[in-house]
Amino acid sequence: MDLPSQAIWQGFFNGIALGWIYILMALGLTLIFGIMNIMQFAHGEIYMVGAYVVYYLTASNGVNLFVATLLSMIVMAVFGIFLERLLFRHVRGQVLSPIVVSVGLTLILQSGAVAGFGVYERSVPRLSQGSFEIVGSMIPKDRIVAVVCAMTLILVLYVFLKRFKYGQAMVASAQHREGAILQGISPNKMSAMAMAIGCSLAAAGGALAGSLLMLDPFMGTQPLLKGLVIIVLGGMGSLLGAAIGGMIVGLIDGLVPILFGPAPASLLPLIIVIFILVVRPRGLFGHE
Amino acid sequence: MNRRRLIRMLGIMAFVVFLFFVPVLFDNVYWVSILIITAINALLATSLRTISIVGHFSLGHVGFMLLGAYSSALLVLKLGISFWAAFMMAGLLSALVAVVLGYPFLKVKGIYFAILTLLTAESFRLTAWNWRSLTGGSLGLMNIPSPSPISIPAVGIVTFDSESSFYYLTIFIVLLSLLALYRLEHSHFNFNWRAIRETDVLAQSVGMNVLWLKILNFAIACFFAGIAGALFAHYQRGLSADASSRFGVLTSIYLLVYMVVGGENRFAGPIIGALLITIASELSRSLAQYQPMMIGAIAIITVFLFPEGIIGLPGRLIHWYRYKKNGMSA
Numbered sequence: 001m002d003l004p005s006q007a008i009w010q011g012f013f014n015g016i017a018l019g020w021i022y023i024l025m026a027l028g029l030t031l032i033f034g035i036m037n038i039m040q041f042a043h044g045e046i047y048m049v050g051a052y053v054v055y056y057l058t059a060s061n062g063v064n065l066f067v068a069t070l071l072s073m074i075v076m077a078v079f080g081i082f083l084e085r086l087l088f089r090h091v092r093g094q095v096l097s098p099i100v101v102s103v104g105l106t107l108i109l110q111s112g113a114v115a116g117f118g119v120y121e122r123s124v125p126r127l128s129q130g131s132f133e134i135v136g137s138m139i140p141k142d143r144i145v146a147v148v149c150a151m152t153l154i155l156v157l158y159v160f161l162k163r164f165k166y167g168q169a170m171v172a173s174a175q176h177r178e179g180a181i182l183q184g185i186s187p188n189k190m191s192a193m194a195m196a197i198g199c200s201l202a203a204a205g206g207a208l209a210g211s212l213l214m215l216d217p218f219m220g221t222q223p224l225l226k227g228l229v230i231i232v233l234g235g236m237g238s239l240l241g242a243a244i245g246g247m248i249v250g251l252i253d254g255l256v257p258i259l260f261g262p263a264p265a266s267l268l269p270l271i272i273v274i275f276i277l278v279v280r281p282r283g284l285f286g287h288e
Numbered sequence: 289m290n291r292r293r294l295i296r297m298l299g300i301m302a303f304v305v306f307l308f309f310v311p312v313l314f315d316n317v318y319w320v321s322i323l324i325i326t327a328i329n330a331l332l333a334t335s336l337r338t339i340s341i342v343g344h345f346s347l348g349h350v351g352f353m354l355l356g357a358y359s360s361a362l363l364v365l366k367l368g369i370s371f372w373a374a375f376m377m378a379g380l381l382s383a384l385v386a387v388v389l390g391y392p393f394l395k396v397k398g399i400y401f402a403i404l405t406l407l408t409a410e411s412f413r414l415t416a417w418n419w420r421s422l423t424g425g426s427l428g429l430m431n432i433p434s435p436s437p438i439s440i441p442a443v444g445i446v447t448f449d450s451e452s453s454f455y456y457l458t459i460f461i462v463l464l465s466l467l468a469l470y471r472l473e474h475s476h477f478n479f480n481w482r483a484i485r486e487t488d489v490l491a492q493s494v495g496m497n498v499l500w501l502k503i504l505n506f507a508i509a510c511f512f513a514g515i516a517g518a519l520f521a522h523y524q525r526g527l528s529a530d531a532s533s534r535f536g537v538l539t540s541i542y543l544l545v546y547m548v549v550g551g552e553n554r555f556a557g558p559i560i561g562a563l564l565i566t567i568a569s570e571l572s573r574s575l576a577q578y579q580p581m582m583i584g585a586i587a588i589i590t591v592f593l594f595p596e597g598i599i600g601l602p603g604r605l606i607h608w609y610r611y612k613k614n615g616m617s618a
Contacts, residue, residue, distance in 0.1 A: 107584030
């Protein structure tokens with residue numbers, strides 16, 4: 001191998017960091033899908049707007065990055081509840097209408113961002129400065145901080161779903177809607193919660209990505225697609241599947257372009273997805 | 289009923305005759321070029337609707353257009369095949385890829401098809417963008433020749449390098465393709481496809497090969513998307529797979545919007561949707577920055593207020609009028 005191991009290790013750590021951001025996207029998507037049976041194709045735009053909220057808080061108002069991320073998560077959660085109440089609640093249970101509503105929302109938010117924020121790339125402050133040495137190569141600290149933040153959020157989500165009354169209600173509603181209604185669990189309340197949690201996870205993903213990469217109004221498309229790959233790979237509605245799918249997709253993103261060039265890297269996720277569908281259509285960890 | 293059919297036939301014929309006289313009536317390269325793009329969009333949206341007959345919705349129809357565009361352009365540029373052969377081969381290649389992808393994609397149910405087609409289109413686009421040796425990468429393909437001249441008996445040699453001659457070629461191919469799709473919708477296939485849309489389990493239990501019928505449907509739709517792509521390539525003379533180009537996700541979204549706004553249930557719906565939205569966005573060119581926003585808003589309003597689309601509006605108005613009149617008299 002004529003490539004320096006330095007480049008490979010950096011690709012590896014970049015891939016891991018991106019992977020965790022993609023997992024945040026995928027978890028939001030799969031949560032919303034599980035409760036509402038709606039695929040939120042505008043989730044990438046929620047991610048983008050979340051990143052811009054952080055940008056305006058930190059750049060213009062000098063708010064601390066972590067506080068800004070938390071505020072952005074809250075803002076996007078409220079926005080998510082608003083979207084659920086205004087749009088998605090009325091198209092639940094249909095096939096074509098939710099698709100059209102969510103892609104229409106994509107168009108509105110994307111061109112709204114172009115009009116409001118401009119097409120120029122922007123950046124938010126780094127999560128953390130400097131780098132440290134692992135296995136003989138320098139790894140930027142901000143990658144590690146991003147991974148830790150994403151892991152913490154996912155852990156919080158896991159504990160919420162397993163240990164708290166409302167979390168359990170959400171799991172019940174996802175498993176069997178009518179059964180949950182009989183137990184007095186309101187599907188509308190659960191939908192609003194799913195949208196709120198999903199959108200705040202996307203906002204967190206956007207904020208983390210914004211501090212690693214750049215911001216622009218079209219930044220949401222690729223993470224949305226990665227999130228979708230992860231869902232198909234890991235199985236709809238599976239947390240473990242999403243985590244493992246996210247690692248696979250992140251590592252493909254980080255390593256394959258370095259090792260084999262960009263063209264195989266752009267086809268590989270599709271090939272893996274097709275392979276999984278042929279061999280195991282419900283995904284790696286999905287249920288029937 | 290018969291009279292209505294006659295009126296409709298006459299209307300369609302008048303429209304077709306009008307289309308053939310457009311370059312004569314408006315001697316304006318700008319509007320002719322808009323109409324070429326509109327015709328290509330109409331074919332894409334109609335072939336997208338063909339997939340919706342089996343109850344699936346593609347968010348990646350543009351991927352097959354890209355496949356047709358690049359394969360036709362590359363066959364002509366690199367292998368020196370004539371446009372006419374390359375054009376058919378582009379359609380067939382798109383259909384072949386659709387058959388190969390259709391097997392895994394159509395086996396799984398529900399929202400998966402929309403997700404997978406979206407992924408396919410973006411994967412194709414990124415591959416075209418990154419495969420420098422074949423597609424020119426970020427520079428794109430340039431100097432794609434216009435269709436080679438043909439000699440038609442009684443007309444003589446026809447060339448296709450002017451705007452209006454390409455317009456006639458596009459209109460001819462698009463109308464022929466639309467006719468083929470229309471006839472297909474009135475064949476026995478349509479009966480099977482609609483049965484699958486309503487209840488695929490029952491369709492399977494009465495002996496229909498559901499998966500194969502779905503794959504066939506997907507392949508036919510993608511064949512016409514490939515054809516539309518080939519036309520686009522030789523009209524534009526240059527191709528780029530930039531995210532903001534014609535081959536980006538937005539085009540697939542627009543095609544879906546044309547279909548829904550025009551009216552998904554009727555054959556003419558996507559054509560009317562493509563025509564009205566493309567012309568409306570040309571007329572509002574000064575607001576280009578806000579166009580996606582307006583189109584998105586139109587799509588959402590359509591879903592909530594008149595789900596049958598524009599084509600369902602006259603019927604709705606008549607219904608409303610009658611209801612009101614009867615309400616008054618009763």
